[in-house]
Amino acid sequence: MSTHPLHTRHERSFDENRFVYPVLSRRAGGISVGVNLNPDKVCNFDCIYCQVNRTRQSETRFVETDSLLEELEATLLWVASGEIYQSGKFRDTPHELRRLNDIAFSGDGEPTTYRNFDQLMTDCAAVKRRLETKGQPGSAAPVKMVLITNASMFHRPHVERGLRVLDANDGEIWAKLEAGTEDYYQLIERTPIPFRQILDNITMAARIRPLVIQALFMRVHGEPPPPAEIDAFCDRLGEITSAGGQLKLVQIYTVARPPAESYVTPLADEAVDEIVERVSQRTGLVVRGFYGA
Numbered sequence: 001m002s003t004h005p006l007h008t009r010h011e012r013s014f015d016e017n018r019f020v021y022p023v024l025s026r027r028a029g030g031i032s033v034g035v036n037l038n039p040d041k042v043c044n045f046d047c048i049y050c051q052v053n054r055t056r057q058s059e060t061r062f063v064e065t066d067s068l069l070e071e072l073e074a075t076l077l078w079v080a081s082g083e084i085y086q087s088g089k090f091r092d093t094p095h096e097l098r099r100l101n102d103i104a105f106s107g108d109g110e111p112t113t114y115r116n117f118d119q120l121m122t123d124c125a126a127v128k129r130r131l132e133t134k135g136q137p138g139s140a141a142p143v144k145m146v147l148i149t150n151a152s153m154f155h156r157p158h159v160e161r162g163l164r165v166l167d168a169n170d171g172e173i174w175a176k177l178e179a180g181t182e183d184y185y186q187l188i189e190r191t192p193i194p195f196r197q198i199l200d201n202i203t204m205a206a207r208i209r210p211l212v213i214q215a216l217f218m219r220v221h222g223e224p225p226p227p228a229e230i231d232a233f234c235d236r237l238g239e240i241t242s243a244g245g246q247l248k249l250v251q252i253y254t255v256a257r258p259p260a261e262s263y264v265t266p267l268a269d270e271a272v273d274e275i276v277e278r279v280s281q282r283t284g285l286v287v288r289g290f291y292g293a
C-alpha cells in the first residue's frame, strides 16, 4: 500500500476537479495535465470543427485561481508519484507512456482571453518549479508548459508578458493556423478577428521564440481543402519565416471527435499524408501528420 500523502485522496476527487484534468496523450508520449482557463466555454473563434460541447452549460463560470493552483499541484503530484496508474481509466497506460510530459493550457475556449493570463502563467510556473525543486519522481526532465492558442491575442501586453513567462519556464507555444486565404479562414474559424491580425501576431511571436504551428484540415461538405488553399497556407508560412519568424514544427491533423457542425468530417489518412508531403516540400519546414480517430 502506498504511503504517499495523496493516497487518501480518491480518484473521484480528481474527477471533481473543475479546472485541471490529466489526459493520456499519445501525441505527447505521456500524460498531459490540462488546465482549463475558459470554464464558461466562451471563445473569440467559432470554429466549425470545435469539439467543445456548448449545448451543455458549465456549472463553473469563472476561474478561481486558488482552487486552480491547488488542483494543479495535487494533479501533478498524483501523476508524478505514479498513483494515477492505479486508477480506473489510467490503469491500462502502456509502460512507455507512464511519464508526465506537460502542463497544457487549452480547455473550453481561447486561454489567452483570460484577463489575468500573465499572472496565472507566473503562478502555475511557480507550482511547477516548486515540485521540480523537490525532485518529485518522474520529474527528472523539466515538465513543459504548452500553450494551445489561436494567436488572436498575442498583441495584448498582458498576453505578451505571459508568453515571456512561458519562455522562462520550458514553455512551448502551439499556434493555430489552418488557412492560406481570408475566405477559407472565415469559412473555418467564423470570427470578426481579421486573418491579417493572426498572421501578424504569429510572425511577431515567432521572431522572439520558435513556435509550433497546429493546422487542422478536414472535409467540409465532403470536400477536402483545395490544393490552392494548401499552397496559399505554405505561402503564409513562408512569409512568416522570411520575416524572421522561427517555426520549429508544423503539425497537420484532422478531426477526431464529433465536431460542432455535422458537415465537418475527418480527412482520410492518405489525404493527411498528401498535405504533409506538400507542405514539407514547399516550405522546407519540419512537418508531422496525425490521423483522425
Ligand code: SF4
Residues within 6 Å of the ligand: 043, 044, 045, 046, 047, 049, 050, 051, 052, 107, 108, 109, 110, 150
Ligand atoms: S479556437 Fe478552439 S475552442 Fe475556440 S472555437 Fe476554435 S476550436 Fe473551439
